[in-house]
Amino acid sequence: MMEIAYYPGCTSEGTGKEYAQSAVSVCTALGIDLTEVEDWNCCGGMSAYKVDSILGLALPARNLARAQKAGMDVLVACAACYNRLRWAEYTLRRGRKKAGMIEELVGFTFDKKITVVSLLEVLSRRVDQHELETRVKRPLTGLRVACYYGCLLVRPPRVTRFDDPENPMILDNLMTRLGAEVRPWSYKTECCGAVHSVTNPRLAEALVTRLLQMAREAGAEALVTACPLCQTNLEMGRPGRAGGPPCFYFTELMGLAFELPDTLSWLGKHWIEPVSLLRRLSLVG
Amino acid sequence: MRVLTDQGPVEMDLGFLAEVKAKCLQPIERCYQCQKCTSGCYLSEYFDYMPNQMVRLVQFGLREQALRSVTIWLCSACQTCTVRCPNGINIPEVMDALKEMAVAARLPVPDNAVFHRLFVDDIRRRGRVNETLLLARYKVKTHRLLTDLKEGVTMLRRGKLPLMFSHVKQRGEVRRIFRRLDAAKRRDAR
Ligand code: SF4
Ligand code: SF4
Numbered sequence: 174m175m176e177i178a179y180y181p182g183c184t185s186e187g188t189g190k191e192y193a194q195s196a197v198s199v200c201t202a203l204g205i206d207l208t209e210v211e212d213w214n215c216c217g218g219m220s221a222y223k224v225d226s227i228l229g230l231a232l233p234a235r236n237l238a239r240a241q242k243a244g245m246d247v248l249v250a251c252a253a254c255y256n257r258l259r260w261a262e263y264t265l266r267r268g269r270k271k272a273g274m275i276e277e278l279v280g281f282t283f284d285k286k287i288t289v290v291s292l293l294e295v296l297s298r299r300v301d302q303h304e305l306e307t308r309v310k311r312p313l314t315g316l317r318v319a320c321y322y323g324c325l326l327v328r329p330p331r332v333t334r335f336d337d338p339e340n341p342m343i344l345d346n347l348m349t350r351l352g353a354e355v356r357p358w359s360y361k362t363e364c365c366g367a368v369h370s371v372t373n374p375r376l377a378e379a380l381v382t383r384l385l386q387m388a389r390e391a392g393a394e395a396l397v398t399a400c401p402l403c404q405t406n407l408e409m410g411r412p413g414r415a416g417g418p419p420c421f422y423f424t425e426l427m428g429l430a431f432e433l434p435d436t437l438s439w440l441g442k443h444w445i446e447p448v449s450l451l452r453r454l455s456l457v458g
Numbered sequence: 459m460r461v462l463t464d465q466g467p468v469e470m471d472l473g474f475l476a477e478v479k480a481k482c483l484q485p486i487e488r489c490y491q492c493q494k495c496t497s498g499c500y501l502s503e504y505f506d507y508m509p510n511q512m513v514r515l516v517q518f519g520l521r522e523q524a525l526r527s528v529t530i531w532l533c534s535a536c537q538t539c540t541v542r543c544p545n546g547i548n549i550p551e552v553m554d555a556l557k558e559m560a561v562a563a564r565l566p567v568p569d570n571a572v573f574h575r576l577f578v579d580d581i582r583r584r585g586r587v588n589e590t591l592l593l594a595r596y597k598v599k600t601h602r603l604l605t606d607l608k609e610g611v612t613m614l615r616r617g618k619l620p621l622m623f624s625h626v627k628q629r630g631e632v633r634r635i636f637r638r639l640d641a642a643k644r645r646d647a648r
Contacts, residue, residue: 187589187620188613214585214626219535220577224561226482226554231635232581271483274642278635328537329548338541364500364536371596372570376504376532414609442616 175299177290178245179207180236182254183215189251189401191439195424196250196292198433202308203300210239210247216257219368219402230271231278233261237289238281250292250424252400256325256333258289263332291326291335293399293423297343305350310432312352315454318421319393320344321384322361323403338362344423348397351430358391360384367406374410381410385417394450396420408444419447429456461518471519478516478524481555488545489513495539495549505529509539509549516552525560529553531568569600582636585626590619 179200185193200207213236222229236258240247249255265272265283276282296305327338336343341362345355366380384407388396395418398404407420420443428436429451437457440447451457460467479486495509502508507515507529515524524530535550543549561567576595580587593610596602613619626632 183587183589186622186624188618190618212627214632215581215587217581218577218587220574221581223535223554223557223571223574224578225558225639226551228578228635228639231639232632235631235635278638278642280631280634324534324536324538329540362538364534364538366501366534368534369532369570371593372568372573373532376501380500409609442618444612 174204174206176206176208176245177248177295178210178240178243180210180213180216180240180247180249180254180258182249182251183218184251184401188405191442192250192401192404192422192424194435195422195428195439198435199296199424199427199431200292202431202433203296203305205295205300207248208243208245210236211243213239216254218257219253222257222260227271227274227278229257230261230264231275233257234265234275234279234283237261237265237283237287238279241281241284241287244287246287247289248292248295249289251402252291252323252325253402255289255291259333262289291399293326293343293347294335296427297347302350309351309430311430311456313348313426313430313456314352316353316426316451316456317356317392317394318348318353318397319356319358319388319391319395320348320361320397321365321388321403321407323367323398323400324362324364325402326399327362344397344399347423348426351426353426356388356391356393358387358393360387365403365406366410367402370406370410377406377410378412381407382412385411388418394418395447397423397426399423405444411445414444417445419443419445419450421447461520463520463523468520468523471521474519474521474524475516478552478555478559481558482548482551484547484552485545486513486516486547486552489517489547490545492544494542494544498538498542500536500538501532501534504532509533512556513547513549513552516556524556525563525565527556528568530556530560531570572596572599582633585629585632586624588620588624590621593619
């Protein structure tokens with residue numbers, strides 16, 4: 174049993190509901206004991222740091238203060254929240270002028286004993302991979318996917334401490350373990366423009382269109398994501414908001430491979446319907 | 459001192475570089491215009507000034523051009539350029555500083571600035587962001603209330619637009635962060 178604090182983030186109650194639900198289910202199935210960060214607050218998203226850079230660090234830092242009190246590392250599923258919490262941790266660890274300002278605003282001292290980890294990292298590095306493979310009851314045979322990492326997990330690497338920023342493989346490897354056919358492509362970490370999806374939809378649409386096109390060219394029938402912002406944008410940001418390859422959260426595909434009972438209810442929340450592809454491949458009944 | 463630009467000779471504001479540096483703490487003076495940032499920028503085709511040109515504007519003290527550029531608002535902060543810059547300059551952080559300065563100078567700001575402001579207001583109020591309220595407020599503010607209604611209804615049906623307004627219990631703690639920050643800013647302004 175692994176004990177860890179869990180930071181759900183605001184999208185867990187809305188657009189990223191199925192991601193949060195599948196993340197928790199998969200963790201439970203793998204014996205990871207999640208304790209929600211007590212009275213967590215919004216990390217500031219992609220907005221607070223644009224309004225004020227210090228605010229954009231102090232807001233996530235309050236959650237670190239809470240996790241520190243609980244004495245547990247913080248697991249974050251959303252790539253955007255992960256990025257913001259890591260920025261706060263990174264700044265506090267460096268201990269320069271900004272660190273002092275943040276600590277003063279939040280009213281705590283960071284003791285550097287806890288760290289922020291992404292869900293993907295926990296499932297790929299902290300969980301025994303052989304054990305993970307033995308849980309696969311329904312290998313995702315025939316499912317050709319392109320793994321999309323986006324910006325926030327991988328960049329900047331000194332802050333996110335994640336994987337190769339130009340060609341990350343952690344998600345590719347995980348999907349291979351589930352039995353999926355992972356297609357190599359060069360757009361894994363290109364920006365999908367999610368920050369512009371509300372305010373400048375035409376710009377986001379251009380970026381999404383290019384990504385989907387490249388995934389198709391790479392021979393993928395679906396995309397796999399690890400971020401509710403990317404997922405929502407890749408689904409709703411496409412021209413006409415219809416057509417094209419479905420997108421899956423990686424946790425949903427884990428649920429499918431593990432035969433977790435709620436998988437179809439998660440998939441039922443998608444904007445781009447993903448089940449008919451799975452049916453065609455006989456991956457669902 | 460004046461510098462020749464594509465718009466003719468322009469007066470250099472010699473204090474501008476130091477001002478931007480104080481805000482973002484980036485080694486802007488190190489940039490030698492290799493343009494690696496721009497070559498990899500996925501959004502540059504929508505910019506008025508390329509990422510390397512933005513850095514140059516700051517180096518040369520071209521305050522007006524920098525603060526009025528659309529680039530600072532369109533950069534998605536994807537950090538691709540940061541990873542590749544041989545001089546360790548975090549360019550989106552430079553752009554963030556410029557955005558803050560543009561707002562402080564009361565220059566006209568685009569819709570995404572309105573969105574960011576509303577987002578932060580929601581946090582100040584409740585400690586968390588409710589996507590339904592945020593989108594509704596944004597649409598009212600930018601007079602787009604009737605767009606995307608159909609999508610909104612579908613999302614509501616699928617339970618993806620929250621109707622429960624969860625909030626931080628100790629909202630005082632979050633508000634204190636804002637209050638202290640406001641106080642610090644007032645101190646700095648004096
Ligand atoms: S990559 Fe760095 S050094 Fe090169 S032009 Fe861009 S900011 Fe300047
Ligand atoms: S951070 Fe901004 S300037 Fe840099 S590559 Fe991304 S969009 Fe372009």
